[in-house]
Amino acid sequence: MIYLDNAASTPVHEKVIEEMIPYFKEQYGNPSSIHKYGRLANIAIQNARKRIASLINAGSSEILITSGGTESNNTALYGIVHHNKGKHIITSSIEHDAILEPCKRLEEEGFQITYLPVDKYGLVNPEDVEKEISPDTCLVSIMFANNEVGTIQPIAEIGKITQEKKIVFHTDAIQAVGKTLINVKELGIDLLSISSHKINGPKGVGALYIRKGIKIDPLILGGGQENGLRSGTENVASIVGFGMACQLANNNIVQNQEHFRKLGMKLIADILKEIPHTKLNGHPEKRIPNNIHFTFLGVNGEDLIIKLDENKVAASTGSACSVKVQKASHVLRAMGFSHEQITGSLRLTIGITNTEEEINETVQVLKKIVKELRAVSPYKEKYNF
Ligand SMILES: *Cc1c(COP(=O)(O)O)cnc(C)c1O
Numbered sequence: 001m002i003y004l005d006n007a008a009s010t011p012v013h014e015k016v017i018e019e020m021i022p023y024f025k026e027q028y029g030n031p032s033s034i035h036k037y038g039r040l041a042n043i044a045i046q047n048a049r050k051r052i053a054s055l056i057n058a059g060s061s062e063i064l065i066t067s068g069g070t071e072s073n074n075t076a077l078y079g080i081v082h083h084n085k086g087k088h089i090i091t092s093s094i095e096h097d098a099i100l101e102p103c104k105r106l107e108e109e110g111f112q113i114t115y116l117p118v119d120k121y122g123l124v125n126p127e128d129v130e131k132e133i134s135p136d137t138c139l140v141s142i143m144f145a146n147n148e149v150g151t152i153q154p155i156a157e158i159g160k161i162t163q164e165k166k167i168v169f170h171t172d173a174i175q176a177v178g179k180t181l182i183n184v185k186e187l188g189i190d191l192l193s194i195s196s197h198k199i200n201g202p203k204g205v206g207a208l209y210i211r212k213g214i215k216i217d218p219l220i221l222g223g224g225q226e227n228g229l230r231s232g233t234e235n236v237a238s239i240v241g242f243g244m245a246c247q248l249a250n251n252n253i254v255q256n257q258e259h260f261r262k263l264g265m266k267l268i269a270d271i272l273k274e275i276p277h278t279k280l281n282g283h284p285e286k287r288i289p290n291n292i293h294f295t296f297l298g299v300n301g302e303d304l305i306i307k308l309d310e311n312k313v314a315a316s317t318g319s320a321c322s323v324k325v326q327k328a329s330h331v332l333r334a335m336g337f338s339h340e341q342i343t344g345s346l347r348l349t350i351g352i353t354n355t356e357e358e359i360n361e362t363v364q365v366l367k368k369i370v371k372e373l374r375a376v377s378p379y380k381e382k383y384n385f
Contacts, residue, residue, distance in 0.1 A: 001312045002358045005347075012201065016248070019240055052207050052242065056183070056209055057186075064208045064227075065207050069195030071206065073102065074102050074219065076191045077099070080138060089103065089137070091113060094143070096143065100330070116129065117334065124142055126158050139168050139170060169188060171193070174193055177199055178256065179257070192209040193208055194209070200248065200352065206242070259350075267363065270363040279297075280294055296344045296346060297383055298373075298374050298380065304344075308369060329345065
């Protein structure tokens with residue numbers, strides 16, 4: 001099986017698993033305990049926190065460990081609006097559901113949310129952010145890289161505006177971490193979400209970077225762990241694994257980027273060469289190097305996924321994080337795609353374990369399947385397939 005759905009989740013790195021095992025076996029202490037078991041578990045968490053912080057050039061004390069990207073996003077939104085007095089949030093129309101759904105809830109609770117439009121590449125215009133800021137605005141939340149089409153947003157420009165206007169700036173960087181260098185100090189970011197399982201770590205753990213001086217209200221109350229910002233006994237083994245995944249991502253970022261770029265560019269070039277009536281979606285340059293998103297006109301993306309699966313290639317139409325079936329992509333709609341263009345879309349996301357042979361094999365399989373599906377397509381005449 002060829003796995004090309006690394007935006008949905010990634011294989012856990014061997015070194016991550018090795019690092020985690022002792023915390024299931026000998027090191028089972030509660031990090032809050034005073035005895036040696038507790039102290040060792042606590043040290044392991046502090047160590048992991050340093051590794052997580054390093055990946056984005058943050059300080060250890062600025063890292064809040066959570067149960068994953070979804071919780072990090074929810075904590076950023078609720079944490080800020082409950083702490084600050086503002087009643088207005090600016091976000092974009094192409095965010096992950098882990099931003100859009102809590103925003104919907106906040107709207108029901110009386111908050112005003114502005115959903116910024118994007119251009120045909122999926123880019124937010126920083127000037128729109130500036131224009132929408134009002135005395136009531138308490139938060140700007142714009143994702144770093146989009147999980148469907150891979151477009152990287154003008155984060156530094158937005159950060160400059162929010163700093164000048166003294167508005168808190170959050171970014172969902174879950175798809176960008178490990179794919180592009182992120183320095184929170186240089187980008188004017190106040191809050192940033194990371195998820196472990198998107199960077200070859202275990203599922204169910206993540207982090208929220210909270211710049212020193214930014215105050216949030218906790219979502220989960222109890223024993224006061226994580227500086228009182230997230231109570232509950234820490235998931236020690238997963239945190240340790242996440243720390244190792246961050247260290248590996250940090251150490252290998254240059255090689256990994258080169259690997260993604262090489263395979264990604266080959267995949268794009270070969271698909272465009274081998275399969276007619278095909279279009280690359282998202283921004284041609286401002287994109288994370290491991291994301292390839294195409295529209296194959298006249299083909300149903302869901303059929304494509306099923307056929308690919310039968311031919312041992314795991315891919316996606318877009319977001320895997322939504323359990324709702326056949327919901328037309330809100331991202332592609334916001335980018336101005338027609339129903340037909342949305343229907344024919346496919347996302348291939350490369351991971352650190354993929355090889356050039358797998359890319360070659362995928363293109364051959366794809367070519368065959370697209371041809372088969374187009375032979376029975378209702379658009380057959382229209383495009384003269
Ligand atoms: C995967 C993902 C999430 C959710 O993260 P989980 O750790 O799976 O909860 C949020 N935002 C983006 C952009 C993602 O890709």
